[in-house]
Amino acid sequence: MAKKHYGFVLILSIIIALGVVSFAFCIASEFKRTKRKDLKLDGKLCFLPGSHAFEYGIAALICLFVAQITGNLIICWNFCSGEKTTGCKAKSPTKAFTFLLLSWFSFGIAIVLISAATSMNTRQPYGEGWLDSECYIVKDGVYIGSAILVFVSIGLIIVSDIMTIRKSQVEEEYKVHSQFG
Numbered sequence: 590m591a592k593k594h595y596g597f598v599l600i601l602s603i604i605i606a607l608g609v610v611s612f613a614f615c616i617a618s619e620f621k622r623t624k625r626k627d628l629k630l631d632g633k634l635c636f637l638p639g640s641h642a643f644e645y646g647i648a649a650l651i652c653l654f655v656a657q658i659t660g661n662l663i664i665c666w667n668f669c670s671g672e673k674t675t676g677c678k679a680k681s682p683t684k685a686f687t688f689l690l691l692s693w694f695s696f697g698i699a700i701v702l703i704s705a706a707t708s709m710n711t712r713q714p715y716g717e718g719w720l721d722s723e724c725y726i727v728k729d730g731v732y733i734g735s736a737i738l739v740f741v742s743i744g745l746i747i748v749s750d751i752m753t754i755r756k757s758q759v760e761e762e763y764k765v766h767s768q769f770g
Contacts, residue, residue, distance in 0.1 A: 597754070600663060601747060607656035608743030614649035615703065615736035618642040622710055622727045631715060637726070639712035646707025646732075650700065653739055657696050660746035664689060667753035685752035692745035699738035706731045 622642040629636040664685070706727045 597663070600659065601750060604656045604660050604663075604743065604747060604750075607652045607659075608739060611649045611652035611656065611739045611743075612736045614645045614652065615732045615739060618645040618649065618703075618707070618710070619730075619732035619736075621645060622706070622732065625726060628726065634715040636715045637712070640710045642710040642727075642732070643707055646703055646710065649735075649739070650703055650707070653696070653699060653703070653742070656743055657692070657746060660692070660743075660750055661689070663750045664746075664753050667750070682753070685749045688745045688749035688752065692742050692749060695738045695742040695745065699735050699742055702731055702735040702738065706735070 619642075621640050623637050623640045627638055627640075709725050709727050
């Protein structure tokens with residue numbers, strides 16, 4: 590059982606690390622995004638060069654997706670494990686489910702913000718632009734806001750993961766430690 594406990598802690602650590610990396614990529618995207626000074630006008634046509642914020646945004650999305658899916662797999666594993674014990678560490682599974690829903694809500698908003706902002710940081714050639722042949726620039730703070738949502742989403746999924754640990758898992762760990770201590 591100790592291996593299972595250490596595996597759980599390892600997976601939670603990986604989720605946290607992916608969240609921190611996603612947060613860092615969002616912050617890097619904020620500093621590397623295209624700015625108004627990069628905009629070139631030729632009459633009614635506009636041009637924006639691509640920026641490194643596109644690559645950083647894609648990396649942030651990948652890290653966030655992997656962390657969210659991994660966190661959800663842990664919840665499924667804890668709820669659907671082969672053990673037939675009842676009860677969770679939490680007073681009610683409803684709380685864990687509420688945290689899970691809130692995590693998915695903040696995850697969804699973060700994905701939309703990062704995706705839209707990232708797609709605006711691709712090269713926007715003359716006459717093509719981003720939408721309707723017009724050039725769009727990401728506003729200040731969009732990536733910062735999405736970085737905050739990344740932390741909220743990861744924090745909520747971690748809390749939900751911890752709340753779904755079975756009582757038997759926790760009690761057995763306590764018994765093992767009390768035998769040696």
